[in-house]
Amino acid sequence: xxxxxxxxxxxxxxxxxxxxxxxxxxxxxxxxxxxxxxxxxxxxxxxxxxxxxxxxxxxxxxxxxxxxxxxxxxxxxxxxxxxxxxxxxxxxxxxxxxxxxxxxxxxxxxxxxxxxxxxxxxxxxxxxxxxxxxxxxxxxxxxxxxxxxxxxxxxxxxxxxxxxxxxxxxxxxxxxxxxxxxxxxxxxxxxxxxxxxxxxxxxxxxxxxxxxxxxxxxxxxxxxxxxxxxxxxxxxxxxxxxxxxxxxxxxxxxxxxxxxxxxxxxxxxxxxxxxxxxxxxxxxxxxxxxxxxxxxxxxxxxxxxxxxxxxxxxxxxxxxxxxxxxxxxxxxxxxxxxxxxxxxxxxxxxxxxxxxxxxxxxxxxxxxxxxxxxxxxxxxxxxxxxxxxxxxxxxxxxxxxxxxxxxxxxxxxxxxxxxxxxxxxxxxxxxxxxxxx
Amino acid sequence: xxxxxxxxxxxxxxxxxxxxxxxxxxxxxxxxxxxxxxxxxxxxxxxxxxxxxxxxxxxxxxxxxxxxxxxxxxxxxxxxxxxxxxxxxxxxxxxxxxxxxxxxxxxxxxxxxxxxxxxxxxxxxxxxxxxxxxxxxxxxxxxxxxxxxxxxxxxxxxxxxxxxxxxxxxxxxxxxxxxxxxxxxxxxxxxxxxxxxxxxxxxxxxxxxxxxxxxxxxxxxxxxxxxxxxxxxxxxxxxxxxxxxxxxxxxxxxxxxxxxxxxxxxxxxxxxxxxxxxxxxxxxxxxxxxxxxxxxxxxxxxxxxxxxxxxxxxxxxxxxxxxxxxxxxxxxxxxxxxxxxxxxxxxxxxxxxxxxxxxxxxxxxxxxxxxxxxxxxxxxxxxxxxxxx
Numbered sequence: 001x002x003x004x005x006x007x008x009x010x011x012x013x014x015x016x017x018x019x020x021x022x023x024x025x026x027x028x029x030x031x032x033x034x035x036x037x038x039x040x041x042x043x044x045x046x047x048x049x050x051x052x053x054x055x056x057x058x059x060x061x062x063x064x065x066x067x068x069x070x071x072x073x074x075x076x077x078x079x080x081x082x083x084x085x086x087x088x089x090x091x092x093x094x095x096x097x098x099x100x101x102x103x104x105x106x107x108x109x110x111x112x113x114x115x116x117x118x119x120x121x122x123x124x125x126x127x128x129x130x131x132x133x134x135x136x137x138x139x140x141x142x143x144x145x146x147x148x149x150x151x152x153x154x155x156x157x158x159x160x161x162x163x164x165x166x167x168x169x170x171x172x173x174x175x176x177x178x179x180x181x182x183x184x185x186x187x188x189x190x191x192x193x194x195x196x197x198x199x200x201x202x203x204x205x206x207x208x209x210x211x212x213x214x215x216x217x218x219x220x221x222x223x224x225x226x227x228x229x230x231x232x233x234x235x236x237x238x239x240x241x242x243x244x245x246x247x248x249x250x251x252x253x254x255x256x257x258x259x260x261x262x263x264x265x266x267x268x269x270x271x272x273x274x275x276x277x278x279x280x281x282x283x284x285x286x287x288x289x290x291x292x293x294x295x296x297x298x299x300x301x302x303x304x305x306x307x308x309x310x311x312x313x314x315x316x317x318x319x320x321x322x323x324x325x326x327x328x329x330x331x332x333x334x335x336x337x338x339x340x341x342x343x344x345x346x347x348x349x350x351x352x353x354x355x356x357x358x359x360x361x362x363x364x365x366x367x368x369x370x371x372x373x374x375x376x377x378x379x380x381x382x383x384x385x386x387x388x389x390x391x392x393x394x395x396x397x398x399x400x401x402x403x404x405x406x407x408x409x410x411x412x413x414x415x416x417x418x419x420x421x422x423x424x425x426x427x428x429x430x431x432x433x434x435x436x437x
Numbered sequence: 438x439x440x441x442x443x444x445x446x447x448x449x450x451x452x453x454x455x456x457x458x459x460x461x462x463x464x465x466x467x468x469x470x471x472x473x474x475x476x477x478x479x480x481x482x483x484x485x486x487x488x489x490x491x492x493x494x495x496x497x498x499x500x501x502x503x504x505x506x507x508x509x510x511x512x513x514x515x516x517x518x519x520x521x522x523x524x525x526x527x528x529x530x531x532x533x534x535x536x537x538x539x540x541x542x543x544x545x546x547x548x549x550x551x552x553x554x555x556x557x558x559x560x561x562x563x564x565x566x567x568x569x570x571x572x573x574x575x576x577x578x579x580x581x582x583x584x585x586x587x588x589x590x591x592x593x594x595x596x597x598x599x600x601x602x603x604x605x606x607x608x609x610x611x612x613x614x615x616x617x618x619x620x621x622x623x624x625x626x627x628x629x630x631x632x633x634x635x636x637x638x639x640x641x642x643x644x645x646x647x648x649x650x651x652x653x654x655x656x657x658x659x660x661x662x663x664x665x666x667x668x669x670x671x672x673x674x675x676x677x678x679x680x681x682x683x684x685x686x687x688x689x690x691x692x693x694x695x696x697x698x699x700x701x702x703x704x705x706x707x708x709x710x711x712x713x714x715x716x717x718x719x720x721x722x723x724x725x726x727x728x729x730x731x732x733x734x735x736x737x738x739x740x741x742x743x744x745x746x747x748x749x750x751x752x753x754x755x756x757x758x759x760x761x762x763x764x765x766x767x768x769x770x771x772x773x774x775x776x777x778x779x780x781x782x783x784x785x786x787x788x789x790x791x792x793x794x795x796x797x798x799x800x801x802x803x804x805x806x807x808x809x810x811x812x813x814x815x816x817x818x819x820x821x822x823x824x825x826x
């Protein structure tokens with residue numbers, strides 16, 4: 001689809017494009033929300049779970065539908081609904097200090113649990129507490145358990161403090177899947193666990209994962225055909241949510257791959273909301289989630305300066321596929337265990353720093369940026385040390401911004417823009433003079 | 438104050454105020470070649486450290502007496518205070534007597550602090566202690582046994598000496614004694630809070646962060662003997678339980694303020710790790726299995742622990758009942774995810790039972806208590822004057 005439009009930024013061309021993959025994803029997500037709305041009528045059961053360490057293949061093997069509250073929250077943020085939901089939660093006693101994803105979700109529930117696309121989200125039949133990389137997940141589902149009074153299946157995923165998966169960590173997860181998750185999934189769904197079905201699904205996951213990695217690694221090209229952060233959050237959508245292990249997911253990534261390959265062939269830059277970037281001036285690596293309430297405004301602050309993100313840690317919260325992990329259908333439960341443990345926020349700080357350092361080198365980045373969000377201590381605690389370590393190890397200067405996930409009160413556009421501009425000017429100055437300013 | 442009591446409380450106060458951890462240095466001087474291992478809140482199996490011939494040292498930040506010079510440069514303004522003061526203690530050399538640090542899983546901040554420690558102090562032993570959230574003995578229990586065996590193996594390498602089952606059983610017995618003494622102290626305070634005022638109880642309990650456990654047990658016993666000999670009178674105070682203080686500790690001034698405002702603290706979760714296991718641990722048989730089983734079956738309820746069985750607030754209500762408390766004060770550190778996310782559920786539970794409550798936040802370096810005094814005083818008055826009881 002092509003919509004002619006005048007350029008609003010100097011670094012873009014006069015055309016806003018919607019690729020086929022964008023439409024495909026929109027249909028998939030819209031279809032999923034509609035399926036959720038129909039679920040109670042059709043007798044289908046619903047499982048709420050989290051993105052990091054999500055076990056979509058296992059959930060779907062029982063014909064259950066997954067709901068991901070983080071996705072609802074970020075979608076609410078993008079649609080300017082989150083401020084009201086957070087206020088609703090704070091009014092009912094939730095502290096201003098804590099995660100705004102949680103408060104957004106609770107506020108949304110109190111307002112009728114209408115999805116960001118306007119459909120009704122059914123109450124959960126099961127809360128699958130994939131306790132991976134984020135302490136708040138546990139509190140979040142404890143709060144939802146209070147509200148919904150439904151069963152909880154807890155999956156405690158050990159933290160990879162030393163970056164190594166130990167055998168007893170894997171055994172622990174597999175045992176929990178066998179003794180805690182599967183029995184509860186069987187009970188809720190009324191279906192027996194079908195390992196062959198799970199294996200089939202995992203095969204599809206691995207196929208899509210190959211294509212997904214091809215997409216995110218395309219940013220190694222100069223110019224990069226994608227923005228691996230602001231664009232990246234769309235590319236991870238199907239993979240990190242309800243569509244891993246499904247034929248739709250496979251089709252989406254095949255379509256996306258073909259589009260990206262074509263962009264590489266033509267030497268094109270990333271597509272932005274204002275059109276294609278024509279000049280790549282800065283290649284950046286970024287740590288931390290984006291702000292969702294001012295997502296487009298935030299993105300624009302970079303692309304109008306010709307800055308493109310070539311790699312990001314946020315797009316690894318649902319798995320580090322680019323470091324080699326693939327779901328292995330031959331070892332279905334063990335591979336789910338390894339997947340959970342390998343998600344980015346489940347890694348110790350030394351591993352996170354090594355990954356970011358590698359990204360800077362592999363993707364030939366000029367700069368390193370941290371968007372530190374108030375809501376997420378899992379990401380944020382230690383980021384100032386990450387900044388120093390990255391600067392010391394790579395010689396690449398770092399920039400630091402503070403905002404929030406979905407609380408519009410914590411996005412100070414003028415301050416953030418000022419910081420970004422100053423940072424990029426400093427990069428430019430270094431480039432011209434060959435020395436740090 | 439009688440000299441005997443003054444000596445005990447004075448020593449405990451001196452240990453509390455010593456930000457250079459002189460007691461640890463002294464212990465190392467008296468025990469050449471032995472090592473000291475720090476640990477953060479809430480729970481670590483100190484028995485294993487003790488059985489290795491090492492001194493477990495509780496690190497709970499720098500309180501209101503530590504000026505933060507470098508620590509603030511490591512943490513954003515929206516992160517709680519304890520990690521910045523702990524980093525400050527380490528960067529200023531005050532933790533040089535520690536040969537290692539243990540970071541138990543409690544929240545994402547302490548978890549990430551373990552990685553920061555590895556990066557900042559690469560020559561020191563650091564271990565993240567991942568306590569299970571699955572309380573099935575065959576699953577979570579097995580995982581925990583293997584985790585603490587890994588800790589034991591690490592300490593064998595660090596200390597250069599084997600840790601025998603016999604040594605572990607003896608250490609379990611030592612900590613059983615210590616917990617028993619603490620339970621007795623808490624019971625005595627609950628019965629006569631004016632005899633065992635919480636600011637005193639607290640420093641006596643906190644002395645256990647730096648003293649060897651047998652020495653600490655002796656101190657608690659001595660305090661239990663001496664405090665009742667002091668001429669102290671009951672006052673027309675309300676009996677309250679405070680909750681939310683299990684990690685970053687409130688300044689001593691805050692505890693004094695609550696009592697001055699008319700609140701006898703009869704239950705709390707201060708330094709909760711000391712009382713995490715709610716029973717005696719067997720001192721015979723396989724010690725690692727006994728430690729693991731005690732954790733699985735007898736862990737206390739708190740915000741950082743997942744409890745699939747009990748309803749939220751059940752144990753808090755039980756504490757209110759057991760201590761004949763008239764109200765609850767939610768007293769949590771600013772930006773403390775576990776405590777603050779738990780709070781709405783606990784509030785609902787108290788409301789259902791008709792138990793009065795109020796809430797405020799603190800930081801370990803809070804220096805102004807006027808507003809808290811007013812709030813706690815009003816809360817106490819409201820209980821005394823208008824309670825239906």
